[in-house]
Amino acid sequence: MGVTVAVDANGADLGPAEVAAGAAIAAALGVSVRIFGPAEQIGEVADGVVVVDAPFSIAKHADPARAARSSPEASIIQAARCVAEGEADALVSAGATGATLAAGLFEIRRARGIYRPALATPVPIPGSPVTLLDVGANVEVRSEHLVQFAYMGAALATTVLGQQRPRVALLSNGSEASRGTALVIEAGEALAAGSQDSFEFVGNIEGNDIAAGAADVIVTDGFTGNVALKLMEGISQAVVGGIRDAATSTPRAKLGGALLRPALREFRDSIDPEGPGGAYLLGLRQLAVVSHGRFTRYGFSQAILLAARAVSGDLVGQTYAALESSGALRRKAGDQGATPSGAAANFPPDDSRGRP
Amino acid sequence: MGVTVAVDANGADLGPAEVAAGAAIAAALGVSVRIFGPAEQIGEVADGVVVVDAPFSIAKHADPARAARSSPEASIIQAARCVAEGEADALVSAGATGATLAAGLFEIRRARGIYRPALATPVPIPGSPVTLLDVGANVEVRSEHLVQFAYMGAALATTVLGQQRPRVALLSNGSEASRGTALVIEAGEALAAGSQDSFEFVGNIEGNDIAAGAADVIVTDGFTGNVALKLMEGISQAVVGGIRDAATSTPRAKLGGALLRPALREFRDSIDPEGPGGAYLLGLRQLAVVSHGRFTRYGFSQAILLAARAVSGDLVGQTYAALESSGALRRKAGDQGATPSGAAANFPPDDSRGRP
Numbered sequence: 093m094g095v096t097v098a099v100d101a102n103g104a105d106l107g108p109a110e111v112a113a114g115a116a117i118a119a120a121l122g123v124s125v126r127i128f129g130p131a132e133q134i135g136e137v138a139d140g141v142v143v144v145d146a147p148f149s150i151a152k153h154a155d156p157a158r159a160a161r162s163s164p165e166a167s168i169i170q171a172a173r174c175v176a177e178g179e180a181d182a183l184v185s186a187g188a189t190g191a192t193l194a195a196g197l198f199e200i201r202r203a204r205g206i207y208r209p210a211l212a213t214p215v216p217i218p219g220s221p222v223t224l225l226d227v228g229a230n231v232e233v234r235s236e237h238l239v240q241f242a243y244m245g246a247a248l249a250t251t252v253l254g255q256q257r258p259r260v261a262l263l264s265n266g267s268e269a270s271r272g273t274a275l276v277i278e279a280g281e282a283l284a285a286g287s288q289d290s291f292e293f294v295g296n297i298e299g300n301d302i303a304a305g306a307a308d309v310i311v312t313d314g315f316t317g318n319v320a321l322k323l324m325e326g327i328s329q330a331v332v333g334g335i336r337d338a339a340t341s342t343p344r345a346k347l348g349g350a351l352l353r354p355a356l357r358e359f360r361d362s363i364d365p366e367g368p369g370g371a372y373l374l375g376l377r378q379l380a381v382v383s384h385g386r387f388t389r390y391g392f393s394q395a396i397l398l399a400a401r402a403v404s405g406d407l408v409g410q411t412y413a414a415l416e417s418s419g420a421l422r423r424k425a426g427d428q429g430a431t432p433s434g435a436a437a438n439f440p441p442d443d444s445r446g447r448p
Numbered sequence: 449m450g451v452t453v454a455v456d457a458n459g460a461d462l463g464p465a466e467v468a469a470g471a472a473i474a475a476a477l478g479v480s481v482r483i484f485g486p487a488e489q490i491g492e493v494a495d496g497v498v499v500v501d502a503p504f505s506i507a508k509h510a511d512p513a514r515a516a517r518s519s520p521e522a523s524i525i526q527a528a529r530c531v532a533e534g535e536a537d538a539l540v541s542a543g544a545t546g547a548t549l550a551a552g553l554f555e556i557r558r559a560r561g562i563y564r565p566a567l568a569t570p571v572p573i574p575g576s577p578v579t580l581l582d583v584g585a586n587v588e589v590r591s592e593h594l595v596q597f598a599y600m601g602a603a604l605a606t607t608v609l610g611q612q613r614p615r616v617a618l619l620s621n622g623s624e625a626s627r628g629t630a631l632v633i634e635a636g637e638a639l640a641a642g643s644q645d646s647f648e649f650v651g652n653i654e655g656n657d658i659a660a661g662a663a664d665v666i667v668t669d670g671f672t673g674n675v676a677l678k679l680m681e682g683i684s685q686a687v688v689g690g691i692r693d694a695a696t697s698t699p700r701a702k703l704g705g706a707l708l709r710p711a712l713r714e715f716r717d718s719i720d721p722e723g724p725g726g727a728y729l730l731g732l733r734q735l736a737v738v739s740h741g742r743f744t745r746y747g748f749s750q751a752i753l754l755a756a757r758a759v760s761g762d763l764v765g766q767t768y769a770a771l772e773s774s775g776a777l778r779r780k781a782g783d784q785g786a787t788p789s790g791a792a793a794n795f796p797p798d799d800s801r802g803r804p
Binding site: 217218219228231232263264265266271272273274276298299300301302303304312314315316318319320321322323324325326327328329330331332333334335337338339341342344345347348349350351352353354355356358359362363 | 573574575584587588619620621622628629630632654655656657658659660668670671672674675676677678679680681682683684685686687688689690691693694695697698700701703704705706707708709710711712714715718719
């Protein structure tokens, strides 16, 4: 594909060598990888993978924005700078959402006309992929932010997941357009009135509609989205755990569980969070993907491959074109549209120069 | 127990006779029931159950507040008035949250010092009961509302569920006190500083902590709570459905599923929404319980029995005492603390006379 991905190997629970093993899988499938981390822990790497020795990590730092500012040598900063300088096309981080958000904002910077970057993630439920955003980059938002999230999420669904004209919905406490906070109602009116060549706006959906596949892309603020994502992870685990407990409670149940296990494998794969590779940080001038620190090499390889697919599909350009044709781009360069409590609001305003 | 419960039989999917069958179970256990609905559909009733013929229903009305105002003959209004006039001690509705909220606010009215009633519900996950509130009565709230919800939820957990000094948490996007919206952070500060004789405030919890049993009572705004509750219902169904599909996919899996079924019964019972009887409408001068319209007689009997238990335990008085000793009661009679978009804000301010 001729795509190069910059990967921060710090932050993975299984260590930088596991990330390098994921990079080797992606490289074998044609993606060039530059991996940033402690060279001595990464060790020998596969063809197509270049190691940049960057042992210093801010992945576990309590104040990632401050750490990013004061630690230009940190692996995530070096990896992000590599993308900003055009030596790589996308950024993949092996954990640490805050540090990746900080590095992305400082080095790669916001795309032109974007108010706020947003974190998008496929929800861990069986069935077709459903993308939820924002899952935590912006705790408090304005309605025009939600509108942009809709376009960014739709572009991701089309470019990376191959969903043509995805169905986009707002998450609310009722399906009628009159239900929801003032914020949700205002965003719904704007989305219903706007141009929707790139997606179909299907209005409000409720919590139970997420698992029912009522929409391909679900838009919400970063507070609600973060609560919802973690809730889904927790409930899935609790239900699967409850069934596992039942399947070991009696000899008869144990036999039943053993017979059922092969059939459950496909189901378990469908809710495996490693398949999608992690959360996508949208709204920067290039894509960043944040994997879970607890992933194995499979998850890291997926993150790199999906980032490369986003580059090949020109996710950033597609997002910009859809926003431009709809009139949903930020109007004035100085308007960040920020209330001060969102995570992204801790970062300086973008200067809106350079690439879209 | 000498407790009388007023029951609206309209709104049940299985019809008023199913509600009457639930009332018969509760009556056999010593609760007096006055049941409001179409007498000819209710038919013969058990000892301890009195029928009040009230065929007119506003359970499915699109604008329940307006319907409640203009339909004094509606069964839910008559049942609520019966409670307000002291002929019954608590209200149970067989569905229709909006109509019950309207009838409760108009007839039973807010308890003294309460800003807003809130809907509390046990979450449908295995393990000890976890109470979540608000799940939809107030779409937008202020921090002092969240503080009151904490006291109301704790009083419910103690009085109805028998949890002594329950652990109370705020739902947020991070466990640190600094994480969350401005609203959540402010409520957390107030709860941490306030008197907590009646519960233990454990700070913020995240979505995945709900299923992990990190708190007994979880406080949030009605938007987030409604999304979370419906999400849990949807995810539980999707996971159980996915496992059921797997258990019918091959002959071997079918045999496994059949062997496993008895062991799964206890697990299924633990996530059965009928056990807790429905959602509790807290903050009125008497308790109201809103069952699901799709419940069977078992769920309706549970709703009546749990309402009676709340009366015996003096839930309303306990809530008032805890709020009074903590200083979290509304200060001025005229201060409704309302932004105009919450459901409860469509109702007139309470005059703060009469019983607590």
